[in-house]
Amino acid sequence: MQAEVEETLKRIQSHKGVMGTMVVNAEGIPIRTTLDNSTTVQYAGLLHQLTMKAKSTVRDIDPQNDLTFLRIRSKKHEIMVAPDKEYLLIVIQNPCE
């Protein structure tokens, strides 16, 4: 199970166009990351707030609903966030290449 997780994570990291993969815990401390620490912490902090807001929005509309995935498409790349109570899985991909 652990090996499979590692394998999947490695595969994701090696995909075409993936610029960075980060797993941070709820306090913003990176658990696994392919980017440097300062970038990771910055992403973690900003995305954590955004995820909270998005989650709050979704749940305000229907309290039995919950946020499962968040994608932000920007000019340069796409940020994909899989939020959870205990961690954040963030992948930055440049899909054009």
Add this chain to the structure above:
Amino acid sequence: MIRSTGPQPKKSISFISTIKGTQTKGYSGANQSRMALSKTLTIAPEIKAEKMSISTPRTVIQVIDAHGVDVTPRPLYHPDPHTGTAKPNKLLTSREGSFAAEFISSYSLYQNTLNPSMLGHFTRSVLGSSIVSKSSVSTTESIAEDLEEPSYKREKLTSFTDLRVVRATPGKIVTKEDLEKTIEIILTETETLRFFNLPTVMVSVESEEAMKVRRRNKNYETLCRNRLGNDLYAERMMQTINGAPKNKDVQCDKIVKEDKGIMSTAWDLHDSYIAMELSSLPAKQSILDSCGKANVPSKDREQRVPGSTTEKDSEASSLMDIENVILTKVRDDEVDHSETILKSDKFHQDLFFMERVLMENIFQPKLAAYRQLPILKEPEPEKPEDFQEGEKLEKTEEEGQKEEEEEIEISTGQSTIPANLERLWSFSCDLTKGLNVSSLAWNRTNPDLLAVGYGHFGFREQKRGLACCWSIKNPMWPERIYQSPYGVTAVDFSIGAPNLLAVGYHNGTIAIYNVQSNSNVPVLDSSESPQKHLGPVWQLQWIEQDRGTTGDDKREILVSISADGRISKWVIRKGLDCHDLMRLKRTTSSSSKKGGEKEKKGEALISRQAPGMCFAFHPKDTNIYLAGTEEGHIHKCSCSYNEQYLETYRGHKGPVYKIAWNPFCHDVFLSCSADWGVIIWQQENPKPFLSFYPTTYVVYDVAWSPKSAYIFAAANESRVEIWHLHISTLDPLIVHVANPGIKFTTVLFAKQTDCLLVGDSDGQVGVYELRNMPAALDSGRGDVIDILIGSKSKQPG
């Protein structure tokens, strides 16, 4: 109405018959009690009675309301009786009996004491003479009214309702003329106010009591005389002792206040309710905890970091120290925690989704083409165009759609662009590299799930085998990988239980895997079965058979054909149970009188059984099936007979690798063989109907298109051909040539879309889209092909 004498200063109250007392609101409260006790008395609410009671000295004035409750108001303010005399007032003397309309209250408003609540009041004497006296300040509460005067005629007071007080607002601008005006001040004496009246009682001398009274009087006189110096009367003074006061101060501990704010959102309330419901079941202690926790704002780090609860109580200055201490502790916890995160199921699932999302991003155009959706055009990454691209994106989408529409129009109209196979993507990964794709099968319920078996055909090339489940959503890595030491030669998904995958191996074993789990161990295995196949299992299929005779519902059986010449039926009942449906016996080509099971004498055959290569069940009648052998014969068999063939179709010279019934026209089937040929047969005709020998390569696989009765695909070693019978029976419609060194080994049509899957000998399964196929007459109706066959039947096959 009596007017005041003398000029009236502005400040004084003027008498107006109809008074609108806007400022008499202050009375209303006070007057209510008056109303309450008045018995049918309607008194002008503005009128106030002075507290001072003029009436019967005997009784203290009491105000009792209708319920008998004593509501005697007590004065809050004791007016100075002297101040009231300054003002001129109206002294109204009303004659007896002429109360009506003459009874006017007097109002006085004092400059000095601008008591808004006070306007005036009137007093009435009990004795019938109503005297209105100027009153000084009256209190709002002083409403003692001697309504109990029996002599009072209440009806007369109705006139008071007309009287209202006009509050002369103190908005006075004192002008110089005002100051110099001569004001007449009239001093009058108030009437006598009697506080106590003890009338003398006179007793007649001749009454019976006279004696007593006299005696009493006498006693009294003597008493008064003896008063001085009498012991009975002593003057004494007392002083109460006041205890020494002592001041005592108490100071409590500093009350620590904490501000807590929370944004009350709908989901927070929902969570709290759910938490309370859940926790009401277990012990009560936990209720308090969860309630407390539920109310804590979402960012509750205290739960996770045990040491940080002390942070709240600590002073700000020492916060840093404590934090440092805590952080060191925390880091140890964190390490463990991060591992648990990585191992958690949720994380695994999130990774799974993330991978799929990535795939979607990478393969979006291809997947969209597969699913026949409009393709999103990515904005160009060049910088100067970036600004425009954002606006253009929508336009390009529309344009893209228009272009596709145009293409379709063109294709249907003129078909100037020839039909072609466009390669979308291919399922391949490192694991599958170098292996030969031997079989493909779609899942019956999930159209996105594909099973691919990897294994070599030839005996000498045997390597390890692999059975993978691929999903369209992730073309880069299979969802399930089942490894085995033997090459996989056949795969098929079950119909009734779509999570079961049957895999046939080169060593004759059949294994059934449950694709819901990832484990490499099959659920069922036929390797221990005594009736397992001895040769490679070339084809597997799950068939739903009608057990009409026994009255059961459709039962699913697994049918396999293998090189040991047996067609077996496997049933899952505590393991795999095998029954032979048919044993393929060798037939010699010359003997064709019967179905051909008897060998000629004198022919010494090594094995009486012919290896079976493929089979195909009739789409409508699941009792009938066709079996292809290595000899090149195709036998039509029935499940009811396991000894005889119903019919034998001879036409191929080499092993028949694949048989396929036409999905629309149930009399026609297709077969391909190692003799480079593809033959179309008609069910009744044992001779080939139509045969194709396009190349000099072995044709490994053929398949009918699910959309049209005319189209079929054939894969031979070097190329994939798409034939369209309606257009031409001599040449294929589309030819796709393989890269050198790669052989195409399997084909499979995708059901809902116009796509074709082609497996090759390098372990890749390519997904091709059939583009620009001629749309006309592609209805695929069975009757149309009958017409075709009818027309072609004139020509010999």
